[in-house]
Amino acid sequence: MHTYTEKIQNLAKDVLKQGKAEMVIGFKQGTIPMAANPFVAKNENDADNLIWSSTCGLNLANYLPGIKKCEGKIGIIAKGCDSRNIVTHIVENKIDREKLYIIGLPCTGMVDKKQIALLFDDEITQFSEEGNTLIVKSETKEEKINKQEYLRSNCKTCTHRNPVIYDELVSDLVEEQIIEDQFADVKKIEAMSSEEKWDFFDKLTEDCIRCYACRNACPLCYCPTCFVDESGPQWVGKGQNTDDIKTFHYLRAYHCAGRCTDCGACEEACPMDIKVRNFTRKLNKDSLELFNWEAGLDISQRPPLDTYQPDDPDDFIM
Amino acid sequence: MKIIKIDKKEWEQGLDKSRKEYHLFGAVKDKDYYLIQALGDKVYPDMESSDTILSPKSVIFPQTEKMLTANLDEAQDNHHIMERVETDYSPRAVLGIKPYDAKAFKILQLNFDTEEFKDPYFCDAYAATTLVGLAVNNPGQFDFSTSVDTGPFDETDLDVLLIDTGNEYLAKVITDKGENFISKCGFDNQTDEKNALETISKLKKKAEKAIVSTVSHDKLNGKTILELYNAPFWDDIAFSCINCETCTYVCPTCWCFDIQDETKDKSCIRFRNWDTCMSRLFTEHASGHNPREGKTQRVRQRFMHKLKYFPDKYDQGLMCVGCGRCVKHCPVNIDIREICEQMNS
Amino acid sequence: MGNLLEHVGIEKERVHFSWISSAEATKFVDVVKKITEKVRALGPNKKLKKQYN
Numbered sequence: 001m002h003t004y005t006e007k008i009q010n011l012a013k014d015v016l017k018q019g020k021a022e023m024v025i026g027f028k029q030g031t032i033p034m035a036a037n038p039f040v041a042k043n044e045n046d047a048d049n050l051i052w053s054s055t056c057g058l059n060l061a062n063y064l065p066g067i068k069k070c071e072g073k074i075g076i077i078a079k080g081c082d083s084r085n086i087v088t089h090i091v092e093n094k095i096d097r098e099k100l101y102i103i104g105l106p107c108t109g110m111v112d113k114k115q116i117a118l119l120f121d122d123e124i125t126q127f128s129e130e131g132n133t134l135i136v137k138s139e140t141k142e143e144k145i146n147k148q149e150y151l152r153s154n155c156k157t158c159t160h161r162n163p164v165i166y167d168e169l170v171s172d173l174v175e176e177q178i179i180e181d182q183f184a185d186v187k188k189i190e191a192m193s194s195e196e197k198w199d200f201f202d203k204l205t206e207d208c209i210r211c212y213a214c215r216n217a218c219p220l221c222y223c224p225t226c227f228v229d230e231s232g233p234q235w236v237g238k239g240q241n242t243d244d245i246k247t248f249h250y251l252r253a254y255h256c257a258g259r260c261t262d263c264g265a266c267e268e269a270c271p272m273d274i275k276v277r278n279f280t281r282k283l284n285k286d287s288l289e290l291f292n293w294e295a296g297l298d299i300s301q302r303p304p305l306d307t308y309q310p311d312d313p314d315d316f317i318m
Numbered sequence: 319m320k321i322i323k324i325d326k327k328e329w330e331q332g333l334d335k336s337r338k339e340y341h342l343f344g345a346v347k348d349k350d351y352y353l354i355q356a357l358g359d360k361v362y363p364d365m366e367s368s369d370t371i372l373s374p375k376s377v378i379f380p381q382t383e384k385m386l387t388a389n390l391d392e393a394q395d396n397h398h399i400m401e402r403v404e405t406d407y408s409p410r411a412v413l414g415i416k417p418y419d420a421k422a423f424k425i426l427q428l429n430f431d432t433e434e435f436k437d438p439y440f441c442d443a444y445a446a447t448t449l450v451g452l453a454v455n456n457p458g459q460f461d462f463s464t465s466v467d468t469g470p471f472d473e474t475d476l477d478v479l480l481i482d483t484g485n486e487y488l489a490k491v492i493t494d495k496g497e498n499f500i501s502k503c504g505f506d507n508q509t510d511e512k513n514a515l516e517t518i519s520k521l522k523k524k525a526e527k528a529i530v531s532t533v534s535h536d537k538l539n540g541k542t543i544l545e546l547y548n549a550p551f552w553d554d555i556a557f558s559c560i561n562c563e564t565c566t567y568v569c570p571t572c573w574c575f576d577i578q579d580e581t582k583d584k585s586c587i588r589f590r591n592w593d594t595c596m597s598r599l600f601t602e603h604a605s606g607h608n609p610r611e612g613k614t615q616r617v618r619q620r621f622m623h624k625l626k627y628f629p630d631k632y633d634q635g636l637m638c639v640g641c642g643r644c645v646k647h648c649p650v651n652i653d654i655r656e657i658c659e660q661m662n663s
Numbered sequence: 664m665g666n667l668l669e670h671v672g673i674e675k676e677r678v679h680f681s682w683i684s685s686a687e688a689t690k691f692v693d694v695v696k697k698i699t700e701k702v703r704a705l706g707p708n709k710k711l712k713k714q715y716n
Contacts, residue, residue: 032460035651038558058650062560066613118350123368123458189670198672198710207353209372209381213562213649229599238578239591240382243713246671253667269649271371271564273350282670316665318681318694582715 002129004052004105007170008077011103012047020167021075021101023067025060026050033127034113038063050077052170054129054147057110059265061085061219065094074100077170079107081154081263083163084296085219088259091299094222097165104166106174109147109155110264114273116150119143154264154277157182164297183285189278201246207272208245210238214276215252217269220259227251253279258287258305261296322489322500323509324480329487330362332503336411339502340448343377344413345370354412363413365452365482369460369643373570374415375422378443379430381567384589385439385577391584400588402438411448411499417472417479418463418639420449422570424475425639428632429573448499451476452487453518455525460642462531462655467635470529471522481518488514533655535636537662538625546626547618551660556617558650559596565620565644565652566594571637574600595619621657673710676701 012024028039028049036056040063041047061082067074078086083104089095116136117124126137132147159182162173181187189197212228215221227235228248236251237244253276260280267277287293290313291304304312324332333342337359344363345352352370354377357363386400423444430440454461454470463469473479477496480487489505491497500506538546566572576593579586593600596617601610610616628637638654645653669675679701681694 030651031653031656032645032651037651040554040557063557114350122456123460125459186670194669194672194674196672197670201671207348209564209567211563211567213560213564216560216562217649229597237580237713238576239580239589241713243711246711250667250671254664257667269560269562269564271568271647271649279667279671282667286666316680318679318697580715585715587715 002052002054004170005050008050008052008103008105009047011168011170012041012050012075012077013044015075015101015103015168016041016044016047020073022070022072024050024075024077024101024103025063026077027052027056027060030055033124034111034116052077052105054109054111054134055113055127057113057152057264057268058217059085059219059263061089062217062265064089064100064219065222070099073098075103076100077103077105078163078166079105080158080160080162080164081107081261083165084160084261085263087165087296087299088261088303089219091296091301091303092259097299101168102163102166103168103170104163105170106163106172107155107158107161108174109151109158109161110268111147111150112152113268116145119145152264152268153185153275154262154267158262160261160294160297165299182288183281185278186281186285189282201249201278202242204274204278205245205249206242208249208274209272210240210245210248211271213269213271214266214274217265218256219263219265220256221252249276249279252276253283256280257283258291258293258303259295260284261294319511320491320497321509321511321514322491322505323507323514324487324489324505325507326485326487328505329365332505333362333413336499336503339409340499341406341408341410342413343374343410357413365414367414368458369416369641369646371643371647372568373422373641373643374412374419375426375570377410377412378423378447379426379440379573379575379592381592382589383439383591384587386588388586388588389584390581390586403587405439405442407442407446409446409448411450413450414452414480415449415476416454416641417451417470417474417476418461418468418641419570420451420475421468421472422475422639422641423449425571425634425637426573428634448477448495449475450478450480450496450499453479453481453521453525455482455521457525457529458642459530460646461529461640462533462642463640464526464529465531465533465535466638466640468639469522470525471518481521483517483521488518490514490518531640531642531655533640533658535625535658535662538629538658541626541661543622543626543630546622546661549661552614552618555621555652555657555660556614559613559617559652560650561596561598561613561616562649563594563596564647564649566596567592568643568647570639570641570643571624576600595623617652621654621661624654625658625661674705676705677708 015021024041027036029051030037034055059082090097120138122138122140124138128135134145134147136143157179159176236247293304342357344357345367346355352367354370354374384403387403388400389397391397430437457470473492477493479490491500574593575590577590579588602608624637665678668678679698683691
């Protein structure tokens with residue numbers, strides 16, 4: 001069991017008992033290995049089901065706008081990226097800070113489930129972790145691997161593991177990573193020619209089935225009607241046409257500009273293992289380079305795309 | 319019943335012979351995972367593969383399928399008249415399909431191919447297709463096929479069932495379509511039926527015994543629709559759902575589609591796409607009213623359809639073949655087995 | 664906007680931004696001339712052009 005599990009359960013029980021919040025959003029153990037199921041604990045008994053593990057890779061901030069019936073506060077377990085998306089929700093007036101009771105969780109990274117699955121020819125039947133060691137079993141073999149080597153790629157370059165906003169913490173803050181070159185992956189694409197770039201993204205999106213799991217796992221995507229679902233006018237065709245598929249991915253990315261916290265939920269959710277962060281990463285790099293901006297760090301700051309500063313970069317204007 | 323012995327060394331050679339008449343489909347490793355694909359020259363199906371992410375339903379019922387075209391040029395005689403598009407329905411064979419995935423086509427037929435209504439696109443594609451199954455000797459942990467009236471050796475909708483015995487396949491030829499395919503491959507080493515059936519029966523028992531995942535649904539029939547519909551657990555089940563469409567797209571038995579028209583200049587095309595009850599748009603009326611506005615209603619619909627409405631209407635068991643794809647690929651781990659148990663309890 | 668388009672393989676010279684007041688007719692003409700020259704040099708665009716058939 002992860003050392004955080006018991007602490008989360010105790011904190012949640014206390015929060016519910018003392019009425020600090022009416023419910024606590026967290027994860028419960030999944031029904032299959034390496035799965036965690038987002039779950040809402042409404043009473044102390046429920047709180048016994050809360051868990052933590054390196055497979056809790058979805059972003060719980062995604063569930064906040066959907067909660068309609070809650071008189072009191074909403075409790076939420078928030079790792080670094082979740083907390084940044086909570087900040088984004090607050091800044092975008094999706095939810096009041098006052099409405100939340102945030103249990104901050106200093107994170108040590110989430111694992112790349114698909115990469116771990118590749119170590120095996122057969123299905124993984126058991127997964128557990130002891131500190132930094134992951135113990136993964138299938139019918140035919142057992143692997144003990146170092147968690148740091150199997151982190152999701154967004155966790156490898158994460159510099160905000162600690163929650164940026166919280167009412168209480170699950171543990172002491174962890175040391176933040178120092179990343180020498182945060183955008184090496186983006187630079188690699190930037191160095192390509194136009195044709196190479198085009199082919200790269202062609203190949204990237206070729207297996208997309210338009211299930212919209214990337215969009216729906218993303219806390220930023222809360223529009224009542226998404227542009228792909230509009231019928232008058234219909235902005236994007238609905239078939240498996242490659243240009244329509246790419247249009248969806250480009251526009252989804254634009255909608256995340258200056259808002260994306262690189263939480264990786266989109267890639268985590270994709271059933272076809274499409275690395276959709278290749279789109280948003282470029283925008284994150286630009287936000288940082290052009291506006292010195294990282295999303296969701298401070299509830300008193302407006303994001304660059306809804307403010308104007310006289311010194312905003314304008315060299316693209318001819 | 320004819321049983322043919324196929325030496326694995328001759329398998330690919332046989333497939334090459336069949337290519338003169340058949341387009342071949344099979345599981346191919348693409349990037350890091352398996353997909354069902356049309357096999358180009360010298361490409362062979364990976365018979366050792368685990369489940370493909372998407373089921374083979376797309377071979378007969380593609381995600382996007384052209385149906386009709388029309389010419390909008392009023393100078394032409396046939397303008398504005400919808401005509402069926404020409405589609406290649408020459409023989410095709412799906413190789414190594416899992417028996418439960420094949421059974422799913424029987425379920426799809428209840429929608430597309432009935433006495434009263436025949437969907438020409440589905441029927442023509444189905445008629446053109448030979449299903450060459452591969453018995454599952456080592457079922458995975460997600461496989462609960464034996465709980466839902468099929469199983470690792472189910473022959474219900476197969477034309478040929480291959481059984482892997484190590485160095486060779488035993489090919490149980492089930493239909494005339496199957497007979498034709500096997501003969502076009504040049505496989506003709508007929509083997510002693512009694513011995514072969516015994517081997518097959520042993521492997522079948524072993525495989526069925528190896529299935530660890532089960533689901534009970536015996537009490538669903540006795541419950542009323544309203545009892546299940548109004549059950550208290552739906553909000554809790556639906557809480558974690560992000561309303562993506564993965565479960566319905568990976569499902570071999572989900573059959574809903576949506577029809578779209580696209581027009582450019584003087585030409586118009588009508589096509590259909592897989593649709594999904596997970597989407598809000600699925601039930602939105604032109605007035606703006608939506609009978610399934612919230613995700614709880616949509617999640618409930620999916621499970622009620624598969625586990626209650628369908629069995630009640632058709633009396634053919636559940637609308638599920640136990641492949642486990644939705645369990646494996648759901649980003650938030652909503653597990654149909656758990657929900658079925660909850661509904662059944 | 665332009666940066667992501669360039670990033671996914673649309674040639675930089677195809678997408679231009681300018682700020683022109685309704686009173687700046689000559690600037691408008693200049694900009695349009697420059698753009699057409701640049702785009703003509705690239706030739707016809709084949710990307711993101713949906714094939715309907």
